[in-house]
Amino acid sequence: MQIHHTIAPLRATLAARAQPRVLVPTMGNLHEGHLALIRQAKALGGTTVASIFVNRLQFLPHEDFATYPRTLQEDCAKLQAEGCDIVFAPDEQTLYPDPQTFRIQPDPALADILEGHFRPGFFTGVCTVVMKLLQIVQPSHAVFGQKDYQQLEIIRRMVQQFAMPVQIIATPIQRASDGLALSSRNQYLDASARQQATQLHAELVRTAQLVQQGRRDWSALQTEAMQRLTIQGWQPDYLTVREQRSLQEPPADGALPPLVVLGAARIGTARLIDNLEFDFGRP
Template sequence: MIVFTEKEKLTPFIQNLKDEGKTIGFLPTMGALHEGHLSLAKASIQENDYTVVSIFVNPTQFNNLEDLEKYPRTEEKDIELLTSIGVDYVYLPSVADLYTEGEVAKKYDFGGIEHVMEGEFRPGHFDGVATVVGKLLRAVNPNRAYFGEKDFQQIRIVQEMVKQEQIDVTIVPMPIFRAETGLALSSRNMRLTPENLEAAPFIFQVLKEAGELKNQGQTPAEVKAYVEESFAQSPFELEYFEITDEEKLQPISTFKSDVKARGFVVAYAGDIRLIDNIQF
């Protein structure tokens, strides 16, 4: 494996590979890697000639500076994991390699999908995400870039950013990788107390029950009420549960066979914010 720390060296190196007709897969991460990340990297390895993984904790997407400071950083272990599964290249930029001094996130208009759910509760978050993903895609210039559906709204943001900025890349959404208990894998899980870690599978269980209610003919409003009531009786503090269409991410009042719907949940286990979703 080769580790790059500067885009001035990475970009021409990758371009040479592409000039030889090789395909490049790319996985942008913030490190603290787990099996979910590795499943994306393995998919890239299978589908491309070479795979690049970036590790960069992006400051412009954190509206809570304490969250940025607490974000787990396990760079050495991450590189060992990526080496063990056969990743070819790691891009490990500094803030200065991606941002000029004093640079802030670009302001985007994504037609409203940036203002709902995560956008409502984390103002400016998606401007930071779109800004850094755009920078990383230009640095790597991959054929395909892989994103996990746990952050489904983020995937929609990236898809729209790529269209707006005319970046020639295929965005590949990948299914949520779950522990045997059903808990969606997340770097934040390592900060859960043993008690909360044991209780956390409740979140996916409620999502599955919500899906069963939908299949039984209940309306989005009825399903939403059930989920909110379930959380009220749980050890978790529900921030929101929304049922939306998958394209515009707008709340729906009825389930329709020709409109893909998804349920999104965010809940706190102590001070740890957990997210999950399910396709209906």
């Protein structure tokens, strides 16, 4: 496995490697969820490239950019064990040698709701760094996890609208045995919060079941789910039913498209997100 910290040597190495070229963008502090992305990338054949970069542009001023865990040595050991071919781990000066005044502004209808409402500017930062990584690596495929559901849909739309020659591959959420979605931020959970953390996924399942039973009062469903979480000590931002592709509220009557329940809530010092896709009648 080769490790590159700057762009020119990375491009020289890539020029000599086999296609397809598959990119797995990460912010490091890798766990089993990330390694599942690497395995899916490896299954496509060719050359697997994992990027590790904590992107300042997608953190709000009060968020954990300074303290976000940076574990490059351990990450590289895990990637090598999975057979990753290349790691691209630039510093900020390499990726942003000048102030990044040109930025990708995603469609507000998709990006200013849900996560974008509570983290304004987040998806501009995500799209900007992903666009830059795609331009640097020029992969034929890029692999993303479904836990960041809204991010995945926005990146798909960005790639489509810019006619970029890359196929976006989605990998299902990886969960602990008790249902908790794996996340780098799970390490912020103390013992008590870790025991409670499965409640978020349980509320997603419960809401999907209520829809299956005929509920269509979307606002009331969200209010009830958030109230249940609040009673259990959470600080929920949202827990809502949306159409999978548009992330808009479903119709109140008639046939339902494929749906997804999305939730974000804070327990202790950790803010967790999760989602559950389902087709009507098959949660």
